[in-house]
Amino acid sequence: MYAAIGIIVLLVMVFGGFAFTGGALGPVLHALPHEMLIIGGAAVGAMIAGNSLHELKAIGASFGKIFKGPRHTKQDHVDAIALTSKLMKVLRADGPVALESHVTDPAGSTIFAEYPRLLANRPLTALISDTLTLIVVSSGTLETHAVEDVMDNAMKSHFHDMQEPQHALQSLADALPALGIVAAVLGVVKTMGSISEPPEVLGGMIGSALVGTFLGVLLAYGIVGPLAGRLKQVLDQDEQIFHAVKQVIIATLNGYPQPLVVESARSGLGHAFRPGLSELLDSLRGR
Numbered sequence: 001m002y003a004a005i006g007i008i009v010l011l012v013m014v015f016g017g018f019a020f021t022g023g024a025l026g027p028v029l030h031a032l033p034h035e036m037l038i039i040g041g042a043a044v045g046a047m048i049a050g051n052s053l054h055e056l057k058a059i060g061a062s063f064g065k066i067f068k069g070p071r072h073t074k075q076d077h078v079d080a081i082a083l084t085s086k087l088m089k090v091l092r093a094d095g096p097v098a099l100e101s102h103v104t105d106p107a108g109s110t111i112f113a114e115y116p117r118l119l120a121n122r123p124l125t126a127l128i129s130d131t132l133t134l135i136v137v138s139s140g141t142l143e144t145h146a147v148e149d150v151m152d153n154a155m156k157s158h159f160h161d162m163q164e165p166q167h168a169l170q171s172l173a174d175a176l177p178a179l180g181i182v183a184a185v186l187g188v189v190k191t192m193g194s195i196s197e198p199p200e201v202l203g204g205m206i207g208s209a210l211v212g213t214f215l216g217v218l219l220a221y222g223i224v225g226p227l228a229g230r231l232k233q234v235l236d237q238d239e240q241i242f243h244a245v246k247q248v249i250i251a252t253l254n255g256y257p258q259p260l261v262v263e264s265a266r267s268g269l270g271h272a273f274r275p276g277l278s279e280l281l282d283s284l285r286g287r
Contacts, residue, residue, distance in 0.1 A: 001067065001069075003066050003067050003226075003227060003230050004067060006226065007223060010222050010223070014218065014222070015028075027204060027207050027208065027211075028211055028214075030208070031207070031208035031211040031212075032211060032215070034208070035180075035183050035187075035208070035211045035212040035215050036215060038179075038182070038183040038186065038212065039176065039179045039180055039182075039183050039212065039215055039216055039219070042179045042182065042183075043172055043175070043176065043179060046172070046175060046179075047059070047168065047172060050168070050171070051168060055164055055165070055168065058161075058164060058165045059165040059168050059169065061165075062165035062166070062169070062231055063227075065231060065234045065235070065238075066227050066230050066231050066234065069234060070234050070237040070238050070273075071121075071238050072237070072238055072240075072241045072273070073273075074272070074273045074274075074275060076117060076118065076241060077240070077241055077244060077269055077273045077274075077275065078275045078279065078280060078283050079115045079117070079118055079283075080115075080118055080124065080241050080244055080245050081244055081245075081248055081262060081265045081266065081280060081283075082115075082280070082283045082284055083111065083112070083114070083115050083118055083128070084128060084245050084248040084249060084265075085248055085252075085258065085261065085262065085284055086111050086284070087099065087102060087103070087111060087128065087132060088248060088249060088252040088261075089258075090102065090111070091132070091135065091252075092252065096135065096136040096139055097136075099132060099135075099136055100133075100136045102132075103128070103129040103132040103133045103136060104129070104133055104136075106119060106125050106128075106129050107119065112125070123158050123242075124241060124242065124245065127151065127154055127155065127158075127242060127245060127246075128245055128249075130154070131147065131150065131151055131154075131249060132249070134147070134150065135147065135253075144250060144253040144254055147249065147250065147253060148246070148250050151246045151249070151250075152246075155239075155242050155243075155246065158242070159235075159239055159242075162235050162238070162239075163232075163235055165231065166228055166231045166232050166235060169224060169227060169228035169231060170225070170228040172224055172228075173219075173220045173221070173224040173225035173228055174220070175220075176216045176217075176219045176220035176224060177213075177216045177217050177220050177221075178216070179216050180212050180213045180214070180215055180216015180217060180219075180220075181212070181213060181216065182212075183209075183212030183213075183215070183216065184209045184210060184212035184213040184216075185209075186209075186212075187205065187206075187208055187209025187210075187211075187212055188206070188209050190205060190209070191205040191206055191209060237270060237272070237273070240268070240269050240270060240273060241273075243268050244265040244266070244268060244269060245265075247261075247264045247265040247268060248261055248262075248264075248265045251264045251265070258284070259277075259281065262277065262280050262281060262284070263277055266280055
């Protein structure tokens with residue numbers, strides 16, 4: 001929502017300020033569609049040339065994340081810590097055999113069923129179930145640092161895929177000023193081909209060419225760059241829930257008491273999603 005508001009404020013202030021200071025919007029608006037066709041078309045072509053179909057779909061889906069914000073709510077973080085803690089409690093109290101049915105078939109697990117939003121989150125569910133399945137099939141003989149390495153690799157791979165659209169948008173933002181220059185140069189070439197025209201006509205043509213430079217810079221630093229930055233913020237916030245789950249598993253395997261396990265997961269969350277310690281403990285007690 002704030003991204004949309006920001007873009008509206010940007011456009012109103014730029015074009016409104018130009019008009020307020022006596023600038024004529026007519027020539028700018030007249031040149032805008034043609035320059036946008038060149039710059040936008042070149043930008044789309046560059047994105048297609050530089051990405052696979054899978055990545056292009058991810059880039060398209062990333063705009064939903066930009067305008068909607070983080071996927072996970074504060075309650076999701078509470079539930080993720082509670083869910084993982086309950087599973088680890090089964091492992092500690094009843095052993096790997098009792099845990100096996102829950103992690104090999106999360107959809108049929110009574111524990112996972114308590115958290116339908118998390119169960120629908122396939123990457124998060126896979127991280128939990130795959131890690132605990134590994135512990136189950138090894139009968140709990142794995143070293144904690146080995147489990148941590150496996151989880152780190154799984155999260156690194158997932159985060160890399162999540163971040164590809166952000167990198168693509170940032171690359172596009174970096175390229176847009178140059179694409180604006182391309183449009184401007186083409187405008188100058190067109191102008192030079194009409195050098196015999198009167199000065200007022202040539203002035204209008206040169207002004208139209210300069211709109212290309214203006215548009216490239218505006219899109220880069222006013223729209224696409226900030227959107228790429230906002231996407232990075234959203235992705236960073238969505239990663240926190242994975243780190244919280246990892247902390248619960250690793251701290252439990254290290255033999256920490258439950259309050260310390262919960263605190264190790266809670267303390268790594270950002271302030272916007274960090275619940276109180278008492279709130280987390282009450283959730284684990286079923287209150």
